[in-house]
Amino acid sequence: MLRIHGSARSRALRTLWMVGELGLDYEHNDVLPRSPGTRTPEFLALNPNARVPVIEDDGFVLAESMAINLYLAKKHGKLYPLGARNEALAWQWSLWETDRLDRQIVTYANHSAVLPEANRDAALAKAAWDEMVPALDVLEIALTKSPWLAGDDFTVADLNVASALYRGLSLDLGRWPAVTAWLHKCWDRPAAKRARAMRE
Ligand SMILES: N[C@@H](CCC(=O)N[C@@H](CS)C(=O)NCC(=O)O)C(=O)O
Numbered sequence: 111m112l113r114i115h116g117s118a119r120s121r122a123l124r125t126l127w128m129v130g131e132l133g134l135d136y137e138h139n140d141v142l143p144r145s146p147g148t149r150t151p152e153f154l155a156l157n158p159n160a161r162v163p164v165i166e167d168d169g170f171v172l173a174e175s176m177a178i179n180l181y182l183a184k185k186h187g188k189l190y191p192l193g194a195r196n197e198a199l200a201w202q203w204s205l206w207e208t209d210r211l212d213r214q215i216v217t218y219a220n221h222s223a224v225l226p227e228a229n230r231d232a233a234l235a236k237a238a239w240d241e242m243v244p245a246l247d248v249l250e251i252a253l254t255k256s257p258w259l260a261g262d263d264f265t266v267a268d269l270n271v272a273s274a275l276y277r278g279l280s281l282d283l284g285r286w287p288a289v290t291a292w293l294h295k296c297w298d299r300p301a302a303k304r305a306r307a308m309r310e
Contacts, residue, residue, distance in 0.1 A: 112136040115153070116162025117143070118308035124175045124273035125163045125182075126308060130301030131269065132186045176204040176270050183266040191260040191267065199260035200267035207271045210245035214238045219277035246286045253288035264296065272296035276306075 114129065114136050116122025120143045129136050141147035141162060148160050157164040157173045164173040167185075172178050180200060183190040191200050221235035249271070252259065260267035272293055279297060283290045296302060 111168065113139060113166040115139040115141055115156065115164045115166075117141060118305060120162045121175045121274075122163035123276060123305055123309055124270065125165065125178050127273050127302050127305035128179045128182050128189075128266070128269060130304050131299070132182060132188050134182070134186070175274075176208060179266050179270050179273075180204065183269075189264070189266045189269060191265045193261075196261040196265070200265060200270070203259045203267045204270040206248075207274050210248075211242060211271075212274050214241045214245070215275060215277045215281075218242060219281065223280070224277075246283065246289055249289050250286040253292045257292070264299070268292070268296050273302075273305075 112129070112134055114122060114125050116125065117140050118126055126138075139147070141153070143162055147153060148157075148162060154160060156166065156171050159173060161173065163175050163178060164171065165178050165182075167181075172181055180190075191197050215238070218235055218238035221230045221232070221238070258264055258268055259271060273296075275293055276297075278289075278293055283293070297306065
């Protein structure tokens with residue numbers, strides 16, 4: 111049995127979208143980040159980083175949202191790119207997003223819109239935005255050349271990057287039209303909508 115630890119109001123959203131795409135049965139330990147449930151000895155034995163998501167798949171324990179989705183897609187033979195090159199592109203884009211946009215977009219959204227105004231830090235928002243701009247420029251170029259990130263179809267590469275850009279759905283990304291169109295196309299998928307409904 112597959113068990114997913116992590117609330118949809120966390121990076122576990124990415125995993126919940128993926129299992130929806132794959133049509134998998136799973137148990138959900140709906141635990142929020144930093145909540146007491148992530149500090150128990152049992153949880154820390156699964157993920158000593160004390161973070162979500164983490165999965166148990168018939169005893170196999172795996173953390174890191176991008177790795178989890180790559181593993182699940184490969185294991186179940188769906189949304190996993192065909193051929194070594196497209197497979198490598200899925201790794202490339204997943205690692206790239208983690209490096210260039212993952213924390214930056216959350217920091218920007220939090221300090222420009224999500225947090226109560228009194229808790230926002232304009233300098234943090236600006237620094238995050240300044241990192242996001244060149245990264246989104248790179249994504250824009252890629253999506254101008256090809257509608258999908260790893261081959262001719264939607265794959266785990268698109269899912270990993272688009273799910274991590276969830277906050278982008280409520281930001282004005284109009285200066286990146288290809289990114290905006292692609293992001294909405296990805297999030298229009300039924301499994302994406304179902305995962306999103308678990309959070310909103
Ligand atoms: N790179 C990790 C990041 C995981 C992560 O930071 N998760 C957050 C929730 S979105 C968390 O559990 N934070 C708890 C903490 O910072 O203590 C992944 O993609 O899975």
